[in-house]
Amino acid sequence: MRSLIPLCSAGLLLALTACSTADDADDYSSVPLTIWADEERAQAMRTFAEAFARDANRQVEVIVVDHEELRSSFLSAHSTGLGPDLLVGPHDWTGELASAESIVPVGLSADDADLFSPGALDAVTYDGRVYGVPYATENLALFRNTDLVPEAPASLEALVETGTDLVDSGAVDRALSLQVGEEGDAYHIHPFFTSAGGYLFGEDASGDPDPTDLGVAAPESVAAFERLAELGEEGSGVLDRAVDSSNATEAFTSGQAPFLVSGPWSIAPTQEAGVPFAVDPVPAFAEGDPARPLIGVQAFFVASGASDPELSENLARTFLEDPELSVILHEADPRVPALDAALEMVSDQDPNLAAFQRAGEGGLPMPAIPEMEAVWSPFSQASADIIAGREPSEALAEAERLILEGFGP
Template identity: 40%
Template sequence: MTVDRPRREPCGEPRRRPRPRAAAAAVTASLLLGGCSAGGGGAAAGGAPELTIWTDQLKYEAVLAVAEQFGEEQGIEVEVEAVSSELQSAFVTANAAGNGPDVVVGAHDWIGNLVQNGAIEALPLNPEELSAYDETAIEATTYAGQLYGVPYGAEAVALYRNTDVVPEEPATLDAAIAAGRRAVAEGQVESALNLPVGQEGDAYHMEALLTSGGGYLFGTDEEGYDAADLGIGQPGSLAAAERIGELGERGEGVLRRSISGDNAIALFAAGDAAFLISGPWALADLEGAGLPYAVQPVPPFEGADPAVPFMGAQAFMVAANGENKAYAQEFVTRGVNNEEAMTTLYDLAGLPPAMLSVAEAVAAEDPTVEVFTQAYQGGAPMPALPAMAAVWEPLGQAYSAIVGGADPAATMRTAGETISSAIGD
């Protein structure tokens, strides 16, 4: 499915990027390391229990609205704090020290590290409750066979098309690239495809090309991803690297290190590119720019494997050392786990909903949500393995080097050896 957006005049800030309240508490890592925190749960003034929730500033308004509703229903005090930076590491440190929150809201790929650090608890949702959510979102928030987060939103990259220069939807990535190159040759745009590479590489955005090219990152077993089965350096990844090299600066010139996460969206919004690979976070910029565009899931290379981007889920998780675990479990498994709360979270945070009924209702009003739902359903959860810490830098650097003209096969083999050695350590 593709969704076309006609040209619009620039408008004010859209709903899907709400500004946090000025009253949001900003908790810094240095404050936590000093052993002083506004968190820690406990009892509020007057002896009533208090539930403390940590999130980031972008999600503050959405989490606050749901938390306040829960607090009113339960007759308890609820405090939502917007952590200013490094939420995951701040939470691990505070939880270990016993002064962290009762609930943390964050990305699913934190889960492996949080479980390894004993920072979160498994959740007791039954199969019927789980069936209300997209299977991919539940897979993402499940680790070693146990559910650790209730997902409220999910996302993956898709292919944006400048309909002023490419009116027809491409069936393959090769067709998109060919149409983009024609637009460049005709002087309509400066770039055929804006896919973030940068000087350090971008393994996240490149994943769809790796998978369609025949490669994979980690294999899977009955419990999920298997860190012992590394696909980088294997034949499929070498074939994908060759194709990426052909698209690079010494080949077709489609992929360039001058395009990064800092400028890819802005240049496309300004009409300088025919295509863009990005996620739903680009929508606000495009709507504000008034660019006519269409969106579709990233198509595969011609005659190749499907393009499977990384999928990410945002979820509510219960802290292992929170002071009010009973209320924390009740909030995550009941207060959040319902259509009203999930609708509120979508309205204020803007992520495609993970709850199927809410996603269906939202898509009926905004077809773009359906496209991004298809995109994440066709993706694979970003591995929540702690081993991912050894992947991002060497794999990203390998992609950047290949785009810049380095030998694709040799570069990918070296990246695989580097990652494998780091995981083994």
């Protein structure tokens, strides 16, 4: 399926062709396979595509689409019969794309789960069918300044006590750096929310998220945020809207905070800053449930209208046979490889990657159902408002109302 959409309507920024020179193109099939990816992943995809193109003797083009437009542009292209052969994106798009019949299963089954990090294949499974090939995972963990805190805290209460003592002594400015911001951050608050007993969706009989059981304003979730409010701006002040995506990592790398809750994207800046650190699981409340970070999976999706469905699926699956290709992807886009064999290869160079995988054990794949899109913004805003001092039941009731409106008829 060739991409014929005008640049302005599809939001295309740049096309990267796997062939290195114009002369090389004559050696390839005249109809290229096309991959759509956002700018952050484009270079990784280009390197990967070049290796595949040489082996398959088929030109592969990587088309860069703005991340904010990537999913909607792909769905629009599908509805008009145009678009790419493959899409690279987060697994939580799976339900919406599969429901729209814009992607097809990729020939993997539950028996292949052992090839990947725990939960990676489940994340791209919808209605019992696997719709994506995971290539990278990400989840939150606890960064700990080992000069200030030699041992990992056994609980969230222990973390708060240690951090507060360091603040009181003048060693740091804040006990914990966790991004909240004025609009909140559902992803970053989720481990503490689950440990306090809250939930976003219940589960159906097969263990998948159940949109008919929305837990945002359930009594358990209200009680969870009542507990989290004690850490907010009108409580201990450990959680603070002044910490957001622009300064959370910097607070840790500059020595202002002894702890940071963040993802693998904070490894490089921490190493560059020369801060001695360890990566630990996010701690749970002492008498609470497990702290369950949301697991994000980056995946290849095969478009239902691909010009060459078999070759497109082969491209999506090719790194399963050659873990070196996963390493190439990791080097260009340093997320944790989803393929266990590749993770073993890169963990020798950076043991923090394996630590992140351990921190994600017991995590919850971001719900890959269409209804999840309506949850992010209202739930995030409610969390920020509660941390600022708003009454939890009121804020969560409003969030649930907005979410249900977003579900549509």
